[in-house]
Amino acid sequence: MIELSHLTKVYGGIAVVNDVNMTIEAGTLTVIVGTSGSGKSTLLRMVNRLIEPTKGSVFIEGRDVSMLPAYELRRSIGYAIQNHGLFPHWTVARNIATVPMLLGWDRKKVDARVEELMELFQLDHEQFAGRYPHELSGGQQQRVGVARAMAAKPALLLMDEPFGALDPIIRAKAQADLKAIQRRTGTTILLVTHDMAEAVHLGDRIAVMDAGHLKQYAPAADILARPADAFVDDLIGTVDRPFHYLTLGTVGSAVEPGEADGAPLNADASLYEGLGALLWSGRKTAPVVDAAGAPLGRVSLDTIADRAARPQ
Amino acid sequence: MIRDMIRPGNLLRLAVFGALLAFLLAPDRFAGLLAPLTSNGAPPIYHQSSLIDLTLSHLFTVAVSTLAAAVVAIGLAIFVTRPAGAEFLALSRAVVNIGQTFPPVAVLALSVPAMGFGEAPTRMALFLYGLLPIFENTLVGLSTLPPAVMETASAMGMTGRQRLLKVELPLAMPLILEGLRLSAVIGLATATIGSTVAAKGLGEVIVAGLLSGNLAFIVQGGVITGVLAVLLSDGFQAVARYAAKKGGARPQTGA
Ligand SMILES: Nc1ncnc2c1ncn2[C@@H]1O[C@H](COP(=O)(O)OP(=O)(O)OP(=O)(O)O)[C@@H](O)[C@H]1O
Ligand SMILES: [Mg+2]
Numbered sequence: 001m002i003e004l005s006h007l008t009k010v011y012g013g014i015a016v017v018n019d020v021n022m023t024i025e026a027g028t029l030t031v032i033v034g035t036s037g038s039g040k041s042t043l044l045r046m047v048n049r050l051i052e053p054t055k056g057s058v059f060i061e062g063r064d065v066s067m068l069p070a071y072e073l074r075r076s077i078g079y080a081i082q083n084h085g086l087f088p089h090w091t092v093a094r095n096i097a098t099v100p101m102l103l104g105w106d107r108k109k110v111d112a113r114v115e116e117l118m119e120l121f122q123l124d125h126e127q128f129a130g131r132y133p134h135e136l137s138g139g140q141q142q143r144v145g146v147a148r149a150m151a152a153k154p155a156l157l158l159m160d161e162p163f164g165a166l167d168p169i170i171r172a173k174a175q176a177d178l179k180a181i182q183r184r185t186g187t188t189i190l191l192v193t194h195d196m197a198e199a200v201h202l203g204d205r206i207a208v209m210d211a212g213h214l215k216q217y218a219p220a221a222d223i224l225a226r227p228a229d230a231f232v233d234d235l236i237g238t239v240d241r242p243f244h245y246l247t248l249g250t251v252g253s254a255v256e257p258g259e260a261d262g263a264p265l266n267a268d269a270s271l272y273e274g275l276g277a278l279l280w281s282g283r284k285t286a287p288v289v290d291a292a293g294a295p296l297g298r299v300s301l302d303t304i305a306d307r308a309a310r311p312q
Numbered sequence: 313m314i315r316d317m318i319r320p321g322n323l324l325r326l327a328v329f330g331a332l333l334a335f336l337l338a339p340d341r342f343a344g345l346l347a348p349l350t351s352n353g354a355p356p357i358y359h360q361s362s363l364i365d366l367t368l369s370h371l372f373t374v375a376v377s378t379l380a381a382a383v384v385a386i387g388l389a390i391f392v393t394r395p396a397g398a399e400f401l402a403l404s405r406a407v408v409n410i411g412q413t414f415p416p417v418a419v420l421a422l423s424v425p426a427m428g429f430g431e432a433p434t435r436m437a438l439f440l441y442g443l444l445p446i447f448e449n450t451l452v453g454l455s456t457l458p459p460a461v462m463e464t465a466s467a468m469g470m471t472g473r474q475r476l477l478k479v480e481l482p483l484a485m486p487l488i489l490e491g492l493r494l495s496a497v498i499g500l501a502t503a504t505i506g507s508t509v510a511a512k513g514l515g516e517v518i519v520a521g522l523l524s525g526n527l528a529f530i531v532q533g534g535v536i537t538g539v540l541a542v543l544l545s546d547g548f549q550a551v552a553r554y555a556a557k558k559g560g561a562r563p564q565t566g567a
Contacts (some may be wrong), residue, residue: 050467075469085464089482089558098468148468 006056018212034209078157084145242308246272260285370513377438389450412444434506442495449491453484493548
């Protein structure tokens with residue numbers, strides 16, 4: 001559990017992070033979202049003390065982070081950023097091994113961990129281990145950056161717009177991978193973005209920042225249904241709201257008995273994807289199957305439309 | 313490997329080095345070549361000291377003073393790029409600049425009374441003269457590192473010292489080497505003035521030529537120094553290219 005208590009950072013008389021209080025449950029993925037300059041990165045960097053707060057404290061598992069030497073604290077917290085910051089003079093394997101080496105793991109354990117992570121992030125060990133960062137594509141660099149952040153199995157991972165530089169397709173894949181890896185490892189993740197769709201898609205809870213203030217901190221569905229004020233409302237976007245909402249539910253949750261024609265939809269797909277498939281194929285209903293391909297029933301345009309309406 | 317060695321550039325380097333070595337080991341064989349530059353039957357080859365001894369002590373003087381300049385200049389550049397030393401940046405710049413603008417001849421004149429004749433005043437002059445290029449290059453190298461890389465180095469939990477040794481210095485290495493190259497090459501040429509205060513070096517041959525009006529002496533002293541400078545500079549660039557390649561070729565080093 002991470003607790004931010006009255007966290008404040010003042011630059012030149014202006015509080016760019018202003019008295020933020022927040023409790024983050026272990027094992028969850030929390031997204032901090034807000035406009036540019038709202039203080040998201042500053043907030044994130046106070047957690048691993050890249051920035052020292054002007055006021056307030058950060059507690060991790062009840063311990064005040066300012067009690068530990070900064071370098072020791074940071075070795076226990078993963079950190080990944082948009083421009084990945086890979087060390088250009090080190091190979092992919094050496095980059096990923098950074099924190100384990102700093103912690104003095106023995107060679108064999110480091111090598112095994114590097115191989116394990118490269119497999120997890122779908123980077124062929126034989127092909128990529130010996131390459132230098134400038135010999136990788138942007139998407140591969142980004143994966144190496146995240147793998148490096150997770151190398152020493154930190155319980156907490158901080159990510160500052162980790163997917164900001166990726167094209168939409170690679171980005172969607174990276175998001176899905178991150179979510180799957182987070183589920184598998186139980187890592188607590190604190191992720192910064194200014195993209196509301198990314199926030200809704202990834203976040204168990206969303207924290208909305210505006211001009212240094214924490215405006216709202218709630219599960220995605222609550223933020224969409226009951227924005228705290230006009231600013232949050234604006235950030236969600238009036239047009240996009242129902243579609244954001246649909247990304248939260250799965251086709252499986254809207255199944256009704258019955259049959260339908262045409263290509264089946266996967267129960268795991270989001271309602272948003274289901275809607276797209278129905279609209280594009282000109283159908284009012286589609287069959288739904290589970291992961292193994294067994295029929296579960298059908299889903300209809302009307303049900304999906306109902307689910308997109310503002311909850312009362 | 314073997315392929316790399318027999319590229320035209322390397323063949324030329326080898327040929328130049330071979331020619332220099334041949335001349336230094338048996339200068340008399342080249343007497344015929346230099347004879348047209350003499351008059352009144354003056355000797356075409358300098359014989360007061362052996363040319364190879366003079367060359368070696370010339371190189372040694374340059375090596376010692378460049379090394380000393382490197383230790384001080386790199387140390388100073390590291391110091392002023394740390395938070396604790398930042399306020400000394402302007403002062404260090406000024407001091408190092410004085411070292412460069414003060415003419416080496418004047419340094420010699422001033423240090424002879426204190427240090428006596430011989431190698432010491434020359435080393436002093438070259439040391440002061442060599443500080444600036446190394447200092448400025450190291451400073452640029454250390455202060456233009458990619459911010460994202462510096463930030464993650466800290467965020468991974470490197471201590472200040474680990475960050476310096478594992479990240480900053482290796483990434484600044486191509487520029488530091490460039491500073492060393494400049495200092496060494498300038499030093500090689502400047503060291504010739506050392507013979508005015510009786511330091512052993514190739515300047516002795518040139519000065520002897522000037523005093524006796526023997527053009528052949530001047531040419532051989534000058535050409536040996538020049539060829540050494542070219543070879544040295546070339547060697548430094550090869551090392552810098554290798555360092556840049558390993559460092560993921562930072563933009564300012566091209567390569
Ligand atoms: N070192 C600093 N000195 C002075 N002001 C700063 C400093 N760092 C950040 N700021 C200011 O603090 C505010 C918040 O910056 P921060 O980087 O946290 O914003 P952000 O929400 O991450 O924005 P973005 O989405 O553009 O990355 C900005 O107005 C910025 O100009
Ligand atoms: Mg930011």
